[in-house]
Amino acid sequence: MRYSGFRVIKEALTGHKGWTPAWRDPEPQDHYDIVIIGGGGHGLATAYYLAKEFGQKKIAVLEKGWIGGGNVGRNTTIIRSNYLLNGNEPFYEFSLKLWEGLEQDFNYNAMVSQRGILNLIHSDAQRDAFIRRGNAMILNGADAELLSVDQIKARYPFLNVNDARFPIKGGLAQHRGGTVRHDAVAWGYARGADSRGVDIIQNCEVTGFRTRNGRCLGVETSRGFIGAGKVGCAVAGASSRLMAKAEMRLPLESHVLQAFVSEGLKPVLPGVITFGAGHFYCSQSDKGGLVFGGDLDGYNSYAQRGNLPVVEDVCEGGMAIFPMLGRARLLRMWGGIMDMSMDGSPIIDRTHIDGLYFNGGWCYGGFKATPASGFCFAHLLARDASHPMATAFRFDRFEKGLMIDEKGVGAQPNLH
């Protein structure tokens, strides 16, 4: 069924009796050409592009719980392509371009809102670094604009620019950045994949890989063995647990990241703002809640909940630039498990087992990467070659010292 304004009117006039489920609930078949493990944003996007762009048939997505229940349902919904390094910036700009056409492409309202993102500058050194980053963005076809304090004051009059501990000295804006309704991304990709014949199998946990002579033959699951020509893993924070079943150790640590939402407020914050002297980023959802987050809790964790010191740190960061935040009540907070890699950049690559492919290490930047991650992973699975935008995201870059370390902090995941 194709969604449209006409369809909404027709259904409204006929008692809404014509709506059908957005995807099927099929029983797993014995064998698929390609099995994707993980029914999150990246896994569903991979299946969607495999079917739509790469002409693949007989695809399944296996999800241990319900689709969209992991990090795609637990993030702060920001999209942007304001990276610095060559391996990253073209990829994230590719992703932003896919976001721009996504809703028409998969015929689903994902509420893509290019309301802009502003990174605040608080020192001369930071201005130099942001000018450099802005230039790198422009060289890669993205948009970037350096804003003066007066320009920022005109757009965001509530920011504390006068008596702050870290005065605001400017900002780097990407006007094409913004926010997306995160759950709708999972649902839109699921519906688009399902309508092209992909089996989305929920409540189906992978318990092991069946291999013979160095080749992956399929996966053992809680619903029996499922044979596969190729298996792609896209399970984010659970990557180390899953790949341990294939006797792999990954350059990853799993860390908990918290996010927060305030009570619903009238429109006060027109874009996304990040604090440059601490770690705090904030936008306002269309329901009115201020959605914000900050640093990792800092130690390995598989618990989808965090601890209080980070709550205090995030709220201090918020108060430093938005004193008005102190009048709002915190409505909800939650935690998600991030697959933090050793250089802060992702991996989309083959493994040492033929037919087994890996997508992970998204750290806490995975949401904005969803379309390009799916597209590039689908390219790798379908053609056995890296997509040109993802050639840097290899496993062997660690051994070879070809790190893509945006912050330059070295091989310590909790610092990225």
Next chain:
Amino acid sequence: MRLTCPLCGDRDRREFYYRGAAVALHRPAPDAGVAAWDDYVHLRDNPAGETRDLWHHEAGCGAWLVVTRHTVTHAVLEVALAQDEGAAG
């Protein structure tokens, strides 16, 4: 979360700096080869369950600690001085 430093007693988590898995106690020899060093610097077990981490009591006595923790429940099972754990240097 609180940690019980063997020297200082029960203290707030904010006094401690987290360094990651306790692999640093087993640094390979300088000539151990690329594979051994890649493994040491980059690859981790990252278990969902019991793990052994290195923490530094930065705002306390300055001792390096080996903390045995559960990564799903956040329970702290044991805290020992790294120097007693046979650190290879």
